[in-house]
Amino acid sequence: MIQKQLAGWNASAPVVEVDGLSIAYSGRTGDTAVLHDVSFSLGRGDTLTLVGESGSGKTTTAQALIGLLAANGRITHGSIRLGGLDVTEWSSKQWLRLRGSHIGLVPQDPHNSLNPVRRIGDSLAEVMNLHRFGNAPATRRRVIELLERVQISEPELRVKQYPHELSGGMKQRVLIASAIAMRPALIIADEPTSALDVTVQKTILDLLDELRAESGTSVLLVTHDLAVAADRATHVIVLKDGRVQEQGPSAAVLWHPQAQYTRALLADAPALSAAVRTSDDVRAQLALSQHAEPVVVVNDLVQVFSRGRTLPGLRAVDSVSFEVRRGMTHALVGESGSGKSTIARAVMGFQKPTSGGILVDGVDMTSVSGQQLRQARRRLQMVYQNPFGSLDPRQSVQQILVEPMSNYRIGSARERQQRMLAALDRVSLPATMAAKRPHEMSGGQRQRVAIARALVLEPTVLVLDEAVSALDVTVQASILELLSEVQRELGTAYLFISHDLAVVRQVAQTMTVLSHGVAVESGITEDVFASPQHPYTVTLLDAIPGRRAQSRAL
Amino acid sequence: MSYILGRIGQAVIVLAIAFTAAFVLLQALPGDALLIKFESPESGLSPDQIALLRDSLGANIPIWQQFFDTLGGFLVGDFGYSVQSGTPVSVIIASALPNTLVLATSAFVVAIVLAVALAVLAQLSWLPWLRTMLRSLPSLFISVPVFWLGIVLIQVFSFRLGWLPVINPGPIEGLIMPVAALALPIAAPMAQVLIRSIDDVLTQPFIAVVRSKGASEWWILSRNVARNAVLPALTIAGLxxxxxxxxxxxxxxxxxRAGIGRATEQAVTNQDAPVLQAIVVISAAIFVLVNLLVDLLYPLLDPRLKTIATVNA
Incomplete structure (x- = not known):
């Protein structure tokens, strides 16, 4: 065990004691309070989860605990004690001794959290060099030992590699190894898995759990995902707008919530809610539309990407077939690299498939080009994951919504104006929004604008590529509600692409599970959930956060 | 490997284009050096004698043949003769080049030192007003022209203060002011790019992770930011x-000062095409060579580019 050299650190005191903490950020218009009177304590070996939406103050709290508030942030009231030490007034120099040695941080986005021009071994040794772990051979041995501990294969090879040569899950393991290198008393994990695939998310959280159990380290887990909290935490704090809504043992908070807000959060969490329809409902719906031609028919689709002269081509999509019927939703589910977005691009006619057929509303998307393709796209619109990236920041909402109509020369200026207002109304945005620009809106409002833009052309098919993945759970719930409302009223067919099985269960009647470009399973969503046939589907279903907690509660 | 060969190939093509462009432009000049030298009334030569001279100097053979003669000469290191003085161009260049290389190299090194020092100070200064001031320095100096700075330096340091002689200075003393005049306007854009790229790197999430390990600002800057921030600065340095x-x-x-610059100025005044041709091609060669080096340095500094380079290969 490494000696805790820091004078005053008391191993028998609670690792974290926060008392009446208030934090404000100063800006041009004066101070903005972001955290109000938050108190909690975290004992040795416990996991405390801070749950809340963006802007709830959960990350600010975590930053304060490691002395890394933004330059304009300061503690206005209350105190923070770590291992019995009052660190509230500490200078940045005092913090240097504590950071890394007593507190480890696991960051949110593993892809950008390792220095791109340093070898993995050097990045991992850095924390040990900073805190004088030992001489070079001892540090090297510890690096290998740590990589083995976080289950990274071939550690001797990995230390010489650079971050871009590792997968996201592996990078996060390296970052966890770095956080635990000095055997800290506290690990702060700020949304450690939100940038990772669901199966990877599970293994990473399992690893954190194991480390906590074996070394008695306390974990402060920051997440927006109640289901993750439910699975992992001994204690839960629910934050909203910088105020504690509810706190206590996780079972009490999650299964007997007292606060109105916690109940709303639980109701909106797709992973914790029950099925919205039975497979018999879907069968009846399918029977009704049997005589009509499906609006999207994908038949034996193959997409091969060339990888240079030496390597064989990559079969990104391998003989995939599915149908989408009018007024219904078909989901493509899979992890990154499964080929789901490639299929979406082929359906949109952005890229010609190697072989196979795609019929959209009777048009063969594999053979049309030029004017015909342009006309076909009018019936076929797309909504992307990141509403900020897919809206022109220099255009007002009005310009964004009118542009597709001017593009296809639909109606007079007045009619366009009317349709623009109707589209805003359809996505429940006030007409006053028309003058705003994307940066003046919230993430949920932006995604509503993106949906409104897709709807002004009255398409028969909407391709939704991870359209709700970047949104907070309450916003996500309202967008999903909006989508099903639009579908009921306009009969639009949705091709819904997602890695999130819990969301898919809520919106899609039928689904296809993709793995490495192959459709391993497809059918009615509830049937797949009730009795998955393929082992990969079972893995995916097991990885849905909240399942563990649910089975415990039953 | 074929990444390197590709880059070298590109460099050769650029050089060939520079040679051709220089040749065409110099030939397209109205009048030529022979006219300036012999056809003025003072030379007292008759038109017949001039025609004879033109023949003997090869001015009357077809232009494309001249082109290939010159090109062939350049390839074996024969740059021809100065029309004005009759000395071989290679002799003129050989006597002028070392002076200029000393000046340019010193200026370049001073510029890099200045730019790095300014960028680091701008980052580590604890006084906000000092930071702001250091950050605004580069944009001021970018807009200063070299000739004006040179004249001001001479005015202040030689004539007013009398610290540095302008006439017949020693080798070191003679370098100080020209290097300063040349280095400052180059240091400015370099510092600007460095400050910007350090700012960019500091906002990257991995810096927050390093900070969470207990690293001081100096540790972060020297061990994590530096190598990341130097790439954009390297591009600018080449340009x-x-x-x-x-x-x-x-x-x-x-x-x-004697040097390539002076030789160029004189050659332009006299329309001495062979000298100009050689200077243009040599300058282009140096420029291409340094930028080739910069290109080859990238993969060494940023391992991500190495992968791309081998994948493309």
């Missing part, structure tokens, strides 16, 4: 070399 070459011409003229 600023062009600035350095043209700056050398002006500096040498202002300070009356």
């Amino acid at each position: 600023l070399l062009g600035e350095l070459i043209s700056g050398a011409v002006i500096t040498e003229t202002v300070f009356g």
Whole structure:
């Protein structure tokens, strides 16, 4: 065990004691309070989860605990004690001794959290060099030992590699190894898995759990995902707008919530809610539309990407077939690299498939080009994951919504104006929004604008590529509600692409599970959930956060 | 490997284009050096004698043949003869080049030192007003022309203060002011790019992770930011070399130093095409060579580019 050299650190005191903490950020218009009177304590070996939406103050709290508030942030009231030490007034120099040695941080986005021009071994040794772990051979041995501990294969090879040569899950393991290198008393994990695939998310959280159990380290887990909290935490704090809504043992908070807000959060969490329809409902719906031609028919689709002269081509999509019927939703589910977005691009006619057929509303998307393709796209619109990236920041909402109509020369200026207002109304945005620009809106409002833009052309098919993945759970719930409302009223067919099985269960009647470009399973969503046939589907279903907690509660 | 060969191939093509462009432009000049030298009334030569001279100097053979003769000469290192003085161009270049290389290299090194020092100070200064001031320095100096700076330096340090002689200075003393005049306008854009790229790197999430390990600001800057931030600065450094070459011409003229700059100025005045042709091609060669080096350095500094380079290969 490494000696805790820091004078005053008391191993028998609670690792974290926060008392009446208030934090404000100063800006041009004066101070903005972001955290109000938050108190909690975290004992040795416990996991405390801070749950809340963006802007709830959960990350600010975590930053304060490691002395890394933004330059304009300061503690206005209350105190923070770590291992019995009052660190509230500490200078940045005092913090240097504590950071890394007593507190480890696991960051949110593993892809950008390792220095791109340093070898993995050097990045991992850095924390040990900073805190004088030992001489070079001892540090090297510890690096290998740590990589083995976080289950990274071939550690001797990995230390010489650079971050871009590792997968996201592996990078996060390296970052966890770095956080635990000095055997800290506290690990702060700020949304450690939100940038990772669901199966990877599970293994990473399992690893954190194991480390906590074996070394008695306390974990402060920051997440927006109640289901993750439910699975992992001994204690839960629910934050909203910088105020504690509810706190206590996780079972009490999650299964007997007292606060109105916690109940709303639980109701909106797709992973914790029950099925919205039975497979018999879907069968009846399918029977009704049997005589009509499906609006999207994908038949034996193959997409091969060339990888240079030496390597064989990559079969990104391998003989995939599915149908989408009018007024219904078909989901493509899979992890990154499964080929789901490639299929979406082929359906949109952005890229010609190697072989196979795609019929959209009777048009063969594999053979049309030029004017015909342009006309076909009018019936076929797309909504992307990141509403900020897919809206022109220099255009007002009005310009964004009118542009597709001017593009296809639909109606007079007045009619366009009317349709623009109707589209805003359809996505429940006030007409006053028309003058705003994307940066003046919230993430949920932006995604509503993106949906409104897709709807002004009255398409028969909407391709939704991870359209709700970047949104907070309450916003996500309202967008999903909006989508099903639009579908009921306009009969639009949705091709819904997602890695999130819990969301898919809520919106899609039928689904296809993709793995490495192959459709391993497809059918009615509830049937797949009730009795998955393929082992990969079972893995995916097991990885849905909240399942563990649910089975415990039953 | 084929990444390197590809880059070298590109460099050769650029050089060939520079040679051709220079040749065409110099030939397209109205009048030529022979006219300036012999056809003025003072030379007292008759039109017949001039025609004979033109023949013997090869001025009357077809232009495309001249082109290939010159090109062939350049390939074996024969740059021809100065029309004005009759000395071989290679002799003129050989006597002028070392002076200019000393000037340009010193200026380049000083510029890098200045730029790095400024960027680091701007980052580590604890006084906000000092930071702001250091950050606004580069944009001020970018807009300062070399010739003006040279004249001001001479005015202040030689004439007013009398610290540095302008006429017949020693080898070191003679370098100080020309190097300063040349280095400052180059240091400025370099510092600007460095400050920007350090700012960019500091906002990256991995810096927050390093900070969470207990690293001080100096540790972060020297061990994590530096190598990431130097890439954009390297690109600019390669491009600023062009600035350095043209700056050398002006500096040498202002300070009356012998060198390529002076040789260029004289050759232009006399329309001495062979000398100009050689200077243009040699300057282009240096420029291309340095930028080739920069290109080859990238993969060494940023391992991500190495992968791309081998994948493309």
